Amino acid sequence: MLKFKHSFRNSCVSEGRLIGWWAKGGKLQSRLTRTRKMDDSVQPLFTFGVIADIQYADIEDGFNFKHTRKRYYRNSLKLLRRANEKWRKEAVQPSFILQLGDIIDGFNKKYDASEKALETVVNELDKGEIEVHHVWGNHEFYNFSRDDLMSSALNSKTTDGGMAEDVVPTRESTEESYTYHFSPAPHFRFVVLDAYDLSLIGRKEPSERYYQSLEIMQAHNNNDDLNHPPVPKGLEQRFVKFNGGFSQDQLDWLEGVLTLADEKLEKVVIVSHLPVHPNSTDPICLAWNYEKVLSMIRAHKSVVCFMAGHDHDGGYYRDASGVHYLTLEGVIETPPDSEAFGTVYVYEDRMALKGNGRVADRILMYP
Numbered sequence: 001m002l003k004f005k006h007s008f009r010n011s012c013v014s015e016g017r018l019i020g021w022w023a024k025g026g027k028l029q030s031r032l033t034r035t036r037k038m039d040d041s042v043q044p045l046f047t048f049g050v051i052a053d054i055q056y057a058d059i060e061d062g063f064n065f066k067h068t069r070k071r072y073y074r075n076s077l078k079l080l081r082r083a084n085e086k087w088r089k090e091a092v093q094p095s096f097i098l099q100l101g102d103i104i105d106g107f108n109k110k111y112d113a114s115e116k117a118l119e120t121v122v123n124e125l126d127k128g129e130i131e132v133h134h135v136w137g138n139h140e141f142y143n144f145s146r147d148d149l150m151s152s153a154l155n156s157k158t159t160d161g162g163m164a165e166d167v168v169p170t171r172e173s174t175e176e177s178y179t180y181h182f183s184p185a186p187h188f189r190f191v192v193l194d195a196y197d198l199s200l201i202g203r204k205e206p207s208e209r210y211y212q213s214l215e216i217m218q219a220h221n222n223n224d225d226l227n228h229p230p231v232p233k234g235l236e237q238r239f240v241k242f243n244g245g246f247s248q249d250q251l252d253w254l255e256g257v258l259t260l261a262d263e264k265l266e267k268v269v270i271v272s273h274l275p276v277h278p279n280s281t282d283p284i285c286l287a288w289n290y291e292k293v294l295s296m297i298r299a300h301k302s303v304v305c306f307m308a309g310h311d312h313d314g315g316y317y318r319d320a321s322g323v324h325y326l327t328l329e330g331v332i333e334t335p336p337d338s339e340a341f342g343t344v345y346v347y348e349d350r351m352a353l354k355g356n357g358r359v360a361d362r363i364l365m366y367p
């Protein structure tokens with residue numbers, strides 16, 4: 001992705017604290033999250049692993065589109081293996097792993113190797129014998145159709161998410177989206193979103209959502225190559241074919257889930273391949289209608305964190321209400337002598353992300 005750095009990226013400063021941060025020359029940053037010492041003396045309620053943008057392919061190393069970042073296609077499998085080994089050796093076994101999308105690279109399609117590559121990474125993950133929750137990214141759609149994905153190992157959808165007794169709005173649409181929620185422990189809920197529900201890669205003609213996506217793109221991007229951003233800078237860059245958005249049906253469903261979570265006094269972590277906060281990512285990686293999700297998060301006190309992938313440089317932002325927006329560094333652009341994964345230790349009052357390699361340690365206090 002482009003390397004235009006937003007001034008807030010990787011900052012732990014909330015909107016209200018910005019001036020103070022500048023005044024203190026950034027010292028607040030280390031005080032608040034990054035280097036705050038992990039307290040190992042208290043047992044976490046549960047833990048989970050996070051990893052993003054593995055983009056495995058059995059091909060030689062290459063580069064991103066702009067030739068600014070190297071991509072280690074084969075080595076990404078080794079980094080996944082090392083992450084898995086580390087998770088397996090944890091004193092507290094992670095309850096699950098969040099795989100934030102783009103598990104194999106689009107190049108596999110070109111070499112007719114999509115199935116084989118998927119089998120390779122899934123077998124690697126299976127060795128850990130830890131439940132994996134998969135998010136779908138653009139590279140999933142370069143390799144597979146939505147129907148294929150639904151019947152693949154990348155469909156980790158669970159049926160009722162522990163809310164079976166409640167009335168969560170059902171979606172009438174014939175165009176199914178890949179969304180679900182689950183509760184790994186009392187008072188905690190994870191929501192998996194489908195950021196390519198509206199998109200030109202996740203939807204195909206003649207579906208209604210494909211035409212809706214085309215309309216959105218035509219309103220914002222006049223380039224012949226729709227992967228080419230409409231503007232060189234700023235938020236409008238996000239209107240590219242390799243991004244997507246959330247359908248109204250999906251947003252209505254999310255509203256229902258968050259309303260119930262609020263009532264049950266749960267803490268909710270939302271995950272999606274595409275980031276939704278402009279200060280947590282290069283704006284070219286944002287979901288098309290990110291504002292809709294942001295305003296919904298602001299309206300529901302249950303949400304504590306939003307996790308995404310897609311921007312391989314990663315990013316972090318804590319908004320004025322204390323919600324954490326974390327974009328995880330991508331494995332594919334991580335040199336062989338480094339790492340890019342994390343383990344999150346969940347406590348009553350916070351989540352502690354223990355990062356490895358390019359992923360920083362962070363204490364994520366609940367709002």
Ligand SMILES: Nc1ncnc2c1ncn2[C@@H]1O[C@H](COP(=O)(O)OP(=O)(O)O)[C@@H](O)[C@H]1O
Pocket residue numbers: 001064065102138139225227228229242310
């Ligand atoms: N500025 C650009 N202009 C045209 N095509 C681009 C541009 N940036 C990316 N692409 C294309 O869009 C697709 C996704 O971009 P890429 O950077 O590879 O995304 P990812 O980080 O998800 O791998 C690729 O096919 C890439 O060649």
